[in-house]
Amino acid sequence: MAKTRVVVVDDSALVRSLLSEIINRQPDMECVGAAADPYVAREMIRNTNPDVITLDVEMPRMDGIDFLGKLMRLRPTPVVMVSTLTERGADVTLRALELGAVDFVAKPKIGVADGLRQLAEEITDKVRIASKAHLKRLAVPVAGPSAGHGESAPARPAAPSSIGRLSTEKIVFIGASTGGTEATKEVLMQLPPDSPAVMITQHMPAGFTKSYAARLDGLCRIRVAEARDGERVLPGHAYIAPGGMHLSVERSGANYIARVQAGEPVNRHMPSVEVLFKSAARVVGPNALGIMLTGMGADGAKAMREMRDAGSYNFVQDEASCVVFGMPREAIAHGAAHEVLPLTQIAPKLIERLRSTAGMSINRV
Incomplete structure (x- = not known):
């Protein structure tokens, strides 16, 4: 079987060496080049035609975000961001995901060598996933170094009309992983302010979900925040599971709580x-x-079937619009899906379903 060919782009000689070593230890992948800056990387990518690129954010001559934007417009290639900046600069990471990076690994601020060795399994897993990802060419012009500070934010879609009188008993539950930060954004941005509460688990490490929630809150008509233990779950609000913590829903008298x-x-x-x-x-x-x-x-496929068996109505993203068709495929295989839809159709169909069942709820006190 052909090995996954990887180019490493990082201004640190130590990191280039460690990542090359980690990749070359895997039987199914090889590092075909390591570049200290995007200009060297550009030639290397042209010459080696890699399957995946690992990319640092902060580099001399051209930062990783600018390079990523150009790459995704001109030569879309699966990218895993590997950077110290991604840990404290979650906004930069989210910008990278918006531009088309498949995933990211946050290398530690100190003890980089030991930290990267400990992350070896995560890094190689994410390279494998990236090698199978479905990419779309970036069509929009990419803003310059100030990208991510407001002017590059996507415009809101046309305002959906209100859903109408809904029972506060209704709750929408979303599960997502690789590619999910953008997919969840696509769904939430189409929801009107009077939509039911939304509870979201997106696989993401601690330190990133707060920035992610704040970013969505600025784009959506519903309020979006990191979930807090014990708070009431209210219509018109979305609650994101904090990185490193499990999120669930419970009943407290007449209310739902997180x-x-x-x-x-x-x-x-x-x-x-x-x-x-x-x-x-x-x-x-x-x-x-x-x-x-x-x-x-x-993750979540079996439980989604349990949701269906308990009476829920379920939507699953189709293969063509997924970055990685893993969790959706498993949900379908478990018989959990009522409808399998392109990403852009999920929110409209959800709203249609809510309108058709407005006023209908089953009391579960």
Whole structure:
């Protein structure tokens, strides 16, 4: 079987050496080049035609974000961002994901050598996933170095009309992983301010979900925030599972509340979609609507079937519009899906479903 060919782009000689070593130790991949800056990388990519690029954000002569924007316009190639900046500069990481990076790894601020060795499995897993990702050419002009400070934010879509009188019992549950930051944004930006509450588990490490929620809050008509343990779950609000914590829903008298708790990883993830969806099946039952978006693996697939068995109505993203058709494929295989749709159709169909069932709810006190 042909090996996955990887080009490493990083201004640190140590990091280039370590990443090359980590990649070359894998039987199914090889590092075909390592570049210290984007200009060297450009020639190297042209000559070696890699399957995946690992890219640092902060480099001399041209920063990684500018380079990524040019790359995705002219020669779309799967990219995994590997950078110290991504840990404290979550906004930069989110900008990279907007521009088409498949995923990211946050290398530690200190103890880089040991830290990268500990991250070897995560790095190589993400390179494997990236090598199979579906990419789309970036059509829009990319803003300059100030990108990510407002002027490059996507315009809101045309305002959807209000859904109408809805039961506050309804809750929408979203699960996503690789490619999911942009897919979730696509769904949420189409929701009107009077939509039901939305609870979201997106696989993301601690330190990133707060910035992600703030970014979405500035783009959407509903309010978006990181979930806080014990808070009421209200219509017109979206709640994102904090990185490194599980999110679930519970009943407290007449209200739904968010539960945010530490615990063991489930399906290797924390937060885990399985945890959120299981709570939806148990607590919300037929008043739940489930959405499974792009992502690697099978996290949440079984629990989404449990949601369906408990009476929920479920939407699953189709293969053509997924960055990685893993979690959606597994959800379909488990018989969890009522509708399998292109990403752009999920929010309109969700709104249509909500309007058709407006006023109908099943009390589960």
